[in-house]
Amino acid sequence: MQQRITGAQVEQFNTDGFLNAGKVLADKFVDGLSAELDRVIAKGPDGFKGGERGPVSFTSIGGDRERPVWQIVDIWMASPLFEELIHHSFISTAIGEMTGSRDLQxxxxxxxxxxxxxxxxxxxxxDAPYWPAIEPMTEVSAWIPFDDAEVENGCMWMVPGSHRWGDQIDYLHRQRDQHKAGKDFRELDPFTVPEEYGAALGTIVPKPVACPVKKGEIHFHHALTWHxxxxxxxxxxxxxxxxxxxxxxxxxxxRKHLMVKHIQVQPGENMGTAGPAFPFVLKDGVPC
Ligand SMILES: O=C(O)CCC(=O)C(=O)O
Known part of the structure; x- marks a missing residue:
């Protein structure tokens, strides 16, 4: 089981814009989280009542009733075990090294x-274009599956190197519309190069790769990586x-975002004092 991210892994992350860091979480911990998640899912979007602490939101995204993706934001607020997970020292020290930051929230x-x-x-x-409420962007995210995530059950796909191509959300939305027109997700492979980057990319053709992640492993991605x-x-x-x-x-x-109602500072102020919805997980290089 891996205790700390290696220099070679950080280099790999910088090259690709994503990384499977390998097995980090003990089976017993993942099984506990999995049971907690099932408990929250079973409660459903309207299940948190009477002063009970619930997540910030619980909705089906994408607008396709036949094919829902249930999204729960800030499950850590509804579950002490998930609160322990968001403070996991491997995650905070790894993202500290990837971003060169000694303080993370x-x-x-x-x-x-x-x-x-x-x-x-x-x-x-x-991700970054969806977070206009904060600047500079949140650079790196950790992604943790509670079921082995494989191609068949919908693991993430990523485009290596795309974190270096700037904000391409309009281009990706055009791809999304093509997808909505009925094509299977994987038929979008290969991507065509965004016009504005054609010259800069030279002969490179963006090429999505599947990113399977097993239970217990942690996957990282940059906020500009196409996925x-x-x-x-x-x-x-x-x-x-x-x-x-x-x-x-x-x-x-x-600017707008779901989390804005929890932000207790004024526009232009640092998020360091934004309130209890935004706890620190690394302070002066030390996990907390
Ligand atoms: O869980 C997924 O399939 C997508 C997650 C995602 O887009 C993200 O973590 O930024």
């Missing part, structure tokens, strides 16, 4: 649950949690 976490056989897809996107995940065609669920962290430079811009 939770921006938010996010479960994506694709039910067996009819779990929907998550269209190609980059998404297809339908769950299997008989198994596909449940996973992304943890998105901010560096100490993050400032509230005043």
């Amino acid at each position: 939770i921006w938010h976490d996010q479960v994506q649950y694709k039910p067996p056989r009819h779990g929907g897809s998550t269209a190609w996107h980059q 998404g995940s297809p339908h769950n065609h299997s008989d198994r669920p596909r449940r996973a949690l992304a943890i998105h962290l901010m560096t100490s430079q993050a400032v509230f811009t005043g």
Whole structure:
């Protein structure tokens, strides 16, 4: 079991914009988290009542009723075991090394649950353009599955090197529209090079790769890396949690986001004092 990220892994992350760091979490811990997640899923979006602490949101994303993807934001608020996970020292020290930051805070976490056989897809996107409420962007996220995530049940796909191509969300939205027109997610491979980057990329053709991740392993991706995940065609669920962290430079811009209602600072102010929804996980290089 890996205790700390290696220099070679950080280099690999910098090259590709994502990394499977290998087995980090003990089976017993993952099994406990898995049972907790099932408890929250069984409660459902309307299950947290009467002053009970629930997540920030619990919704089906993508607008496809036949093929839902259930998204739970800040499950850590509803579960002490998930609170322990977001403070995991491997995650905070690894992202500290990847970002060169000695102070890190939770921006938010996010479960994506694709039910067996009819779990929907998550269209190609980059994360940073979806977080206009903070600047500079949250650079690196950790992604933790509670079921072995494979091609059949909808593991993530990523485009190596795409974190260096800037904000391409408009281009990716055009790909999404093509996807919505009825094509299977994987038929979008290979991508065509965004026009504005054609010259800079030279002969490089963006080439998505599948990123299977086993239970207990932790996968990292950069906030500009192109990624998404297809339908769950299997008989198994596909449940996973992304943890998105901010560096100490993050400032509230005043722009829209689901988390804005929890931000207790004014536009232009640093997120360091934004309130209890944004706990520190690394302070002066020490996990906390
Ligand atoms: O869980 C997934 O399939 C997608 C997650 C994602 O897009 C993210 O963590 O940024």
